[in-house]
Structures are given as structure tokens and as C-alpha cells.
Amino acid sequence: MIKAGIIGSTGYAGQELVRILVGHRETQIKWFGSRSYIDKKYSEVYRNMFQIIENNCLDDNMEELAKQVDVIFTATPQGLCSSLVSEEILSKVKVIDLSADYRIKDVKIYEEWYKLKHQSPQFIGEAVYGLCEINRNDIKNARLVANPGCYPTCSTLSIYPLIKEGLIDLNSIIIDAKSGTSGAGRGAKIDNLYCEVNENIKAYGVTVHRHTPEIEEQLSYAANKEIKINFTPHLVPMNRGILITAYASLSKDVSYEQMKAVYDKYYQNEKFVRVLDKDICPETKWVEGSNYVDVNFKIDPRTNRVIMMGAMDNLVKGAAGQAVQNMNLMFGLKESMGLDLVPMFP
Numbered sequence: 001m002i003k004a005g006i007i008g009s010t011g012y013a014g015q016e017l018v019r020i021l022v023g024h025r026e027t028q029i030k031w032f033g034s035r036s037y038i039d040k041k042y043s044e045v046y047r048n049m050f051q052i053i054e055n056n057c058l059d060d061n062m063e064e065l066a067k068q069v070d071v072i073f074t075a076t077p078q079g080l081c082s083s084l085v086s087e088e089i090l091s092k093v094k095v096i097d098l099s100a101d102y103r104i105k106d107v108k109i110y111e112e113w114y115k116l117k118h119q120s121p122q123f124i125g126e127a128v129y130g131l132c133e134i135n136r137n138d139i140k141n142a143r144l145v146a147n148p149g150c151y152p153t154c155s156t157l158s159i160y161p162l163i164k165e166g167l168i169d170l171n172s173i174i175i176d177a178k179s180g181t182s183g184a185g186r187g188a189k190i191d192n193l194y195c196e197v198n199e200n201i202k203a204y205g206v207t208v209h210r211h212t213p214e215i216e217e218q219l220s221y222a223a224n225k226e227i228k229i230n231f232t233p234h235l236v237p238m239n240r241g242i243l244i245t246a247y248a249s250l251s252k253d254v255s256y257e258q259m260k261a262v263y264d265k266y267y268q269n270e271k272f273v274r275v276l277d278k279d280i281c282p283e284t285k286w287v288e289g290s291n292y293v294d295v296n297f298k299i300d301p302r303t304n305r306v307i308m309m310g311a312m313d314n315l316v317k318g319a320a321g322q323a324v325q326n327m328n329l330m331f332g333l334k335e336s337m338g339l340d341l342v343p344m345f346p
């Protein structure tokens with residue numbers, strides 16, 4: 001049995017991790033970390049866990065945690081994980097960070113976009129970017145995994161095959177993204193109040209969203225060349241779900257069948273990436289509650305552009321599900337263990 005501790009178990013990403021790990025037959029959650037609910041029953045914070053979890057919430061005592069568990073998940077605000085990790089901790093326990101602290105390899109770029117001083121830059125080089133479909137082998141040997149951001153997961157997986165195969169103009173990529181409000185976390189913020197969000201849709205973080213450099217870095221690895229993108233997220237009035245619509249100019253003539261073969265080349269053996277049939281557009285409702293990313297594309301011959309689309313659940317493949325996928329790889333388990341979650345509908 002893997003013993004797991006979750007720092008930030010009372011947030012939206014943390015509670016999704018709890019929900020998934022409760023159903024994981026090789027894992028036992030030993031530590032339900034919290035800042036605001038210390039000594040309160042977890043099932044009083046999340047009543048869906050009534051009679052399922054009897055534990056109390058605990059503080060984020062890393063030293064004590066490291067003695068008691070095999071893996072620590074940090075589902076906490078940006079900057080916290082990097083202030084807790086040390087060589088001593090990493091020598092005792094594996095860490096999977098759901099925040100962005102170790103996702104960006106250039107610390108200056110992290111500090112510039114996050115407006116934070118990085119607390120342990122010495123571990124950035126070692127951390128493995130946990131996009132399982134692309135970095136599987138490195139993840140298996142990692143002590144520290146940077147679980148990818150939600151928008152970057154959906155964007156990268158939707159665009160990656162076409163970059164790898166040199167089918168798109170690298171200077172022409174535009175990503176339009178939409179997210180449900182659980183992406184913003186459980187903390188009270190005026191922008192996320194019912195009256196602000198309901199019956200509304202708005203762009204935010206235009207040109208300055210912190211996921212821009214993360215997506216650029218991942219796409220640049222795929223291209224082996226520096227890429228800049230336009231990335232515009234929108235907040236939509238739903239609980240869960242991310243939809244990506246990305247645009248790029250084609251760099252060569254390519255038919256539907258050829259492009260489909262490219263997506264299949266990368267994803268036909270990937271359980272969690274589903275390349276949809278011709279003309280079927282990904283929808284958030286068909287992936288909700290699951291670890292799937294649905295992707296598809298359409299070529300527009302009038303403009304010589306391709307439109308790439310992706311949909312996933314921000315809390316599952318975009319956060320907790322991917323974190324469990326990473327844990328499975330790090331502990332030599334079947335990659336999909338605990339993640340056979342059939343999408344919920346309606």
C-alpha cells in the first residue's frame with residue numbers, strides 16, 4: 001500500500017484527489033492537510049465524504065508527513081510547495097506538486113509571470129514535468145514531479161502532434177481557452193461570485209496569463225525551437241471543464257486522412273487521449289468527471305489553417321487525475337490504476 005499525504009486537501013483540486021484516491025486500491029490517504037480546518041473532520045468540510053472518511057484535517061508539518069507517507073501531493077497556492085521542499089524531504093518521500101512552482105525551467109520567467117520569488121530554485125532542474133503522455137519515462141524515475149497546469153495540459157495535447165510532425169507554422173498559433181469556475185479554486189473571490197459568473201462569459205488575463213510561458217515552453221520542446229503564442233482564457237458559468245480551440249496556419253498541404261494519421265500515431269495507444277471521429281467536436285460534458293482528454297481538428301481550406309480542439313475536466317486530467325497518473329508511474333503501478341472513471345452525464 002502506498003501511503004499518501006495531501007497538503008491542501010480541502011481545496012477543489014485537493015478534494016478531487018481525495019475522491020480519486022479513495023477509489024485507488026493501492027493507496028491509503030494518511031494525511032489530510034489544511035490551513036483553515038485543522039482538527040476539523042474532513043467529512044465536515046466536504047459532506048460528500050460523510051461515513052467515507054473519518055479523519056481530521058492536519059497542518060502542513062512536512063517533517064512529520066515525510067516520516068509517515070511515501071508520497072506527498074501539494075495542492076496549494078503558487079509558492080507554497082517550493083517553500084516546503086528540501087533535500088531532506090526529497091530523500092525520504094516523493095513529491096507531486098499540483099501548483100506551478102516547478103513547471104517552468106527558467107526561474108526568471110517563473111518569477112516574472114508569477115510575481116513571486118522562487119523559494120527553492122535548486123530543485124527546478126530536477127523536477128520532471130508530469131505530462132504523462134509525453135514524459136512517461138522520466139516520470140518513472142522522478143522524486144519531484146511538477147503536475148502540469150490545466151490549460152497547458154489541454155492545449156499541449158491538442159497541438160503537440162502537429163508540431164512534432166512539422167505541419168504548422170510555429171509563429172501562427174493562437175489558443176482560445178474556456179474554463180469552468182472550479183478552475184479558480186474554492187477561495188472566496190468577487191470575480192467568482194454567482195452574480196458575476198452566472199449568465200456571463202468573459203476573457204481574462206489577456207496577454208498576461210501565467211499559463212502562457214508554460215504552454216510556450218512545452219510546445220517549444222516539441223518543436224525544438226522557441227515558440228511564442230497568443231493565449232486567451234475565458235471564464236464560463238459551469239462548474240468543471242476546459243475547452244481549447246487553437247488556430248494555426250498550415251506549413252504544408254495536408255489532407256484530413258494524413259492529419260488524422262498523425263494524431264493516431266501519437267495517441268492511438270494512449271488510454272486517456274481520445275481522438276474523436278471526423279467532424280465530431282470535443283465537448284466538456286463528454287469528459288466530465290473522467291481523466292480523458294478528447295481532441296480533434298478540422299482543416300479550413302479557405303484560410304489554409306487548422307483548428308485544433310480539446311476538452312477535458314480541469315479537476316481530473318487537469319489536476320488530480322493527472323497527479324494520480326503520475327503517482328502510478330512513479331511507483332511502478334499500472335498507469336491507469338484508480339482512473340477508470342467513466343465520464344458523468346448529464
Ligand SMILES: NC(=O)C1=CN([C@@H]2O[C@H](COP(=O)(O)OP(=O)(O)OC[C@H]3O[C@@H](n4cnc5c(N)ncnc54)[C@H](OP(=O)(O)O)[C@@H]3O)[C@@H](O)[C@H]2O)C=CC1
Nearest residue numbers: 008010011012013034035036075076099183185186187319
Ligand atoms: N482548480 C483547478 O482546476 C486546478 C488547480 N491547480 C492547482 O492546484 C493548486 C490548488 O488549487 P485549488 O484547489 O483550485 O485551490 P483552492 O483555493 O480551492 O485550495 C487551496 C488549498 O490550499 C490550502 N492552503 C492555502 N494556503 C495554504 C497555506 N499557506 N498552507 C497550507 N495550505 C494552504 C487551502 O487550505 P484551507 O482550505 O484549509 O485553507 C486549500 O486546501 C493551485 O496551485 C492550483 O494552481 C492545478 C490544476 C487545476
Ligand SMILES: CC(=O)N[C@@H](CCC(=O)OP(=O)(O)O)C(=O)O
Nearest residue numbers: 099100149150151179180183184
Ligand atoms: C478559471 C481559472 O481561474 N483558472 C485558473 C487556472 C487553473 C489553475 O488553478 O491553475 P494551474 O492549472 O496552473 O494550477 C487561472 O486562470 O488561474
